[in-house]
Amino acid sequence: MSKLAIFWFRRDLRLEDNAGLYHALKSGLPLQPIFIFDREILDKLEDKKDARVHFIHRVITELDAQLKALGSCLRVYYGSPSTIWPEILKEFDVAKVFTNHDYEPYALERDGLTRSLVEKAGASFHTFKDQVIFEKDEVVKDDCKPYTVFTPYSRRWKAALKPFFLKSYPTKKYFEAFHTAKPTKIPSLADMGFEPSEIDIPPTDWKAEVIKKYSEQRDFPAVPGTSRLGVHLRFGTISIRQLAREAGALNETYLNELIWRDFYHMILWHFPRVGKGLAFKPDYDQIQWLNDEAAFEKWCKGETGYPIVDAGMRELNATGYMHNRVRMIVASFLTKHLLIDWRWGEAYFAQKLLDFDLAANNGGWQWAAGSGCDAAPYFRVFNPQLQTQKFDPQLKYIRKWVPELDSFNYPRPIVQHELARKRCLETYAAVLKKD
Incomplete structure (x- = not known):
């Protein structure tokens, strides 16, 4: 042999x-x-x-x-x-x-x-x-310490970028090196205790027109204005180098989203506690969450009485995808309106998202909760109604996922916004008096 x-x-x-x-x-x-x-x-x-x-x-x-x-x-x-x-x-x-x-x-x-x-x-x-452009300590501050704020990190990232980093590896030239082996049977889904899923996976081909208009369209969930390539980046069915080189050249805002991926992987590497269920800002682990299981169940099912929240959760449950703007809204609602531990939401997204990636998922949830690096301050509480007016004014997205919106079957809000906001600020402030 x-x-x-x-x-x-x-x-x-x-x-x-x-x-x-x-x-x-x-x-x-x-x-x-x-x-x-x-x-x-x-x-x-x-x-x-x-x-x-x-x-x-x-x-x-x-x-x-x-x-x-x-x-x-x-x-x-x-x-x-x-x-x-x-x-x-x-x-x-x-x-x-x-x-x-x-x-x-x-x-x-x-x-x-x-x-x-x-x-x-x-x-x-x-x-x-292979799965990022820059990793570990390749983009750090002048004192060699890791960045914890995205904007200066992204500036240094772009300054460090040279064509070499986006060059494709020419694997095809060496395919003759593959070992000639006798084929063996691939275990079936049934062999592993799984069944086929009816959920569709978006294709790997990205449309240049979508990328060109990404800056203007990305925040509107009723518009097909995002690439939907997250699942392919997650499992490597598309090259991050190719995407950064070709799509990034068309739209800097799109490139910034790819830089966010590198940023959160860098954070996970330098601060491994965030991948082990701990807040990036340790003080936030002292927050007294309500963790109401019945309220959490309604959030999961999309039955909160807040249409934009419910639409997002139903989209997730049905498709394994949720528009990024809506992800921020539903995460803020869970952590701020319902005062439910961000780790509960993180785990639910991990279970449902096709593009689940620990670094990005954790980063997004801690951003929403205020406990992460470069996070929204704890006193920023998204108003779902204002978010709807701004990003789904004609209710096209909401009506797609909440068809009973105007009927008596649609539930009343499980919390009142102003009361929930006041409760959130008091709860956070009790722990974060100087934050």
């Missing part, structure tokens, strides 16, 4: 412009690509029709077909990486393992264990930056 290299697909499900795959193909060894359906993640998913699992399974099947056309195949496993990797290391004479960085707490623990297993077997473990 001759020595070979392994490439481990994770959040980078594509053959083109893939950093780790590029380096693996150039290693001088035959390359066997693999994917692991990780039970440490899958077993925690309550919805057995989870659209993300269905999407990943579909993409993995497509990747396998692409590799078979090249005379290779994708070896797909189902289990815990801690038990799968010893099997792989017995099955193949592995000299090197390649993969791309993942910055989340579980991923760091998993990769540390995998590295130990690989090195104990006499092989080497190599990881590369």
Whole structure:
């Protein structure tokens, strides 16, 4: 059995412009690509029709077909990486393992264990930056400390950007390095205890006209004014470099959204406590949340009596997507109007969002609650009615998701805005007297 290299697909499900795959193909060894359906993640998913699992399974099947056309195949496993990797290391004479960085707490623990297993077997473990443009301490202040405010970070990010950072990795030139392997069966959804989902996944192709008008249209949920590429960035079915290079050149506001992704990943790296359920600003962990379970249930179902909030939650529940402006409104409503711990909302979004990403999801929720870096001050409480007047004045978005709006069936508001705002300010101020 001759020595070979392994490439481990994770959040980078594509053959083109893939950093780790590029380096693996150039290693001088035959390359066997693999994917692991990780039970440490899958077993925690309550919805057995989870659209993300269905999407990943579909993409993995497509990747396998692409590799078979090249005379290779994708070896797909189902289990815990801690038990799968010893099997792989017995099955193949592995000299090197390649993969791309993942910055989340579980991923760091998993990769540390995998590295130990690989090195104990006499092989080497190599990881590369792929899902962001800048990572870790590549964009820091003059004193080498991390930024905690977005605007100066984005200025330094743009100043540091050189064409090299957006250049695609020419993987196609080295496809002949793929190992010729006997195809094996990919575990089915049913094998893993899942079922197909009816939720549609937006396509990977982005429309130039949408990007050009992004600055003017992005805040209006009734308008198809966003790229809907979040799920593809999350699972790496599109390259962040390509998107930043091509779409970012059309609209700086759109580029700023990609910079926010880097910013929140940088925060997660430098302040890992935010990924472990702790507030970025520790004082905010002392807030006395009401955590009314009945109110939370109404928020989840879109039955709060606040149309813009209810429309957003119903859109999320039906499609796995929610417009970004509406995400801010519903998050503010949960944390400020209902005084429910932002972690409850964060967990619900993690369960429902197709584009769920721990760094961005946590950053968004802590922004809304006031507890995060560069967050809205605690005394900023979105008024859902004013937000509606500003961003859905003709109620097109609301009527799409709340068809019973004008009937007696629509519920009365579960809280009154002014009373809820007063209660919120008093509750926050009791802890944050000088904030």
